[in-house]
Amino acid sequence: MAAVLVAVPLGACAGRDDDGVPTINFYNPPVENMQHVIDECNAAAGGRYEIVYRVLPRAADDQRVQMVRRLAAEDDSMDVLGLDVTWTQEFAGADWIREWTGADADQVRQGTLPGPLESATYEDKLYAAPNNTNVQLLWYRTDLVPEPPRTWDQMISQAQQLKAESKPYQVITMGAQYEGLVVLYNTLVAGANGTILSADGKTATMDAGAVKALELLKRFATAGVTSPSFTNAQEDPARLDFQSGNGAFQLNWPYVYPAMQEAAPDLAKNVRWARYPAVDPSTPSRVTIGGTNLAVSAYSRHPAESFEAARCLRNAEHQKYAAINDGVPPTIESVYAAPEMAEAYPMKDVILEELRDAAVRPLSPAYQNISTVMSATLSPPSAIDPARTAEDLKKLIQDALESKGVLP
Template sequence: MGEPLKRRWRRLAAAALVTVPLAACGGQDDGGTPTINFYNPPVENMQTVIDTCNAAANGRYEIVYRVLPRGADDQRVQMVRRLAAEDDSMDVLGLDVTWTQEFAGANWIREWTGADAAEVRDGTLPGPLESATYEDKLYAAPNNTNVQLLWYRTDLVPNPPRTWDEMITQAQQLRSQGRPYQVITMGAQYEGLVVLYNTLVASAGGNILSADGRTAVLDDGAVRALDLLKRFATAGVTSPSFTNALEDPARLEFQGGNGAFQLNWPYVYPAMQAAAPDLARNVRWARYPGVDANTPSRVTIGGTNLAVSAYTRYPVESFEAARCLRNAENQKYAAINDGVPPTIESVYDAPEMAEAYPMKDVILEELQDASVRPLSPAYQNISTVMSATLSPPGDIDPDETAELLRKQIQDALESKGVLP
């Protein structure tokens, strides 16, 4: 593959992706080779995967990469506007895992059925697969995924904490000794705070929505998660910037040396190796802390699903193209070259994965029992009210906040009110 893997990881972590402007879209109407427009976020080596699939198609169709804007909100807005206008130049869509329900509920994407669905289900990890379903039907093919890990300094903490209570206690002990002690993670009013809370809820055995996704329940586990989030925020172990922290500022703060622990995505490790090699030598990874000592955490997944537009002129070719783009070989290539963990479990056994992902066993362990964010076509509104109500975490009153969330989320589910 040319460039050594470690150097590639460092380059991916440090460099911004170059976004190719969207070209004029459209397929062939003159009987020539159909063009399959693939709308997807900017991924540095995606064109190589596309070239591989085009070669496999042997002239039956040609996939063209239509690069979406870098920001997730901008990506969604662009696709929603085109789909609402029934744009037939949209074929294969790269969706954030939280959008599948919304797009399926609006009838903007096609159900995966028959052999297409069977191929996607075969060997795909359960969490990513759950994120691709709507009303027990498959509407997308999980293409990549992700989970956060616990990163800890072995020069400060010989053994990683199993629970949040253990982590808070260890951090407080380090603070009393005048040593680096902070638990650094994302607490700003945005999706990252929702992810943090959702992981705590799932790890406590709780639920935000009912099983059918139509009722806001905020059960005992969800209330317990609110209590834990408040205790964490007020225990004197967070960074002063906790309530404003996003992923990359949290990464940089940990690299600065004040943190004993960091809860963040796997990309932080190669970035740390490149920017702070002395610190990186003392940093290891472990499973995200749980709520109870004898119950493993259930960590919220990220990632991208591939869907086929309801308005494509080439549904057969689009499903075939999507299957190729996310097959095991191409997922392995994307994992190694673009740092996106696979959704197909067998890919983790590939020998090349050991060097590219030294933490792959912990990633896979979390993925085998992962959690997903509330599955609802109204998720974007749910996320908005949750992030606003949970911020700042130090102001949470568990019972009162739970009651407020129940009302606000139920209103979001019923499309009541004007949400920010």
């Protein structure tokens, strides 16, 4: 699909259909039931425009590269863009997407959870509409642990006790040198009330909370409770490792639940979920969100129709449909109260609890650079020297903010 899209002349899809109806090209990652939502929005448009689904590659890096190349070339065939939450500031800072203003912005802000809304904001202005979100949960085996640990220290201690009893004990999560390791560290920093960047996103801070998070990550990696594959593990290998029966705990996204029901039903009977463990017993965890935001290209020939189309694509009814049929948690809080959500998301109350006080990744147009240097410096976690690593990260992140050093 990527090769086909790149080969198309940049203006080939822009403009109007033969019947004069504006075409709104919607560039978005592959979503199984997205066409159903698009069909409903086209019906609601009553012939004033037609949304056409332009499916991006499956890999996030490939999605970003394709959109960056097209937008840098001022491609006017792009209208509505499905952006990873970490790209909104980059695209806004480059003037590639339009600000949401007036009634459009008011409608997006109404009822949207604060964490997703923060991810769609750049310099106090709204540049995207949060379409879906996600948070990791603690998954634990009730046949090994009757009550879930509330803190990382409790979880590590329980895992060590299970190990001493020759029972399955591992705490399975993502520790490879990639974005998942950055997400893990960012969650620990937020839980320690720390900061990586200043509030304006222009200065690396790496404060005492960030150092405390490094200390905890090092302690976890060296406590003898991780999987042997921890430093190579990404989301799906971690899921499979837990499903094999080795783990007592897993920190991962909610998609692991339906996968476990299908692939390991006997194990699934003993698996429950809880809020992500806290860094400090006096402070609830703050978990890093994922998800996608809908933006309107600065080069769209049909901005008014594009904003309307984006509002329809992410409205409450369609977020509920996507949550139930495609497994992507909503960003509109009221959707979680819908009766249909209970069966699809038995863990919805815990998800919503985390989302009400979620953490976002460092908000900066340079986030891709920041993520690259962070994942390299944090890997492997067992080699972290908290004070020295914090100083290294502070310098490398500041260089990334100033477009020095490594590029994505």
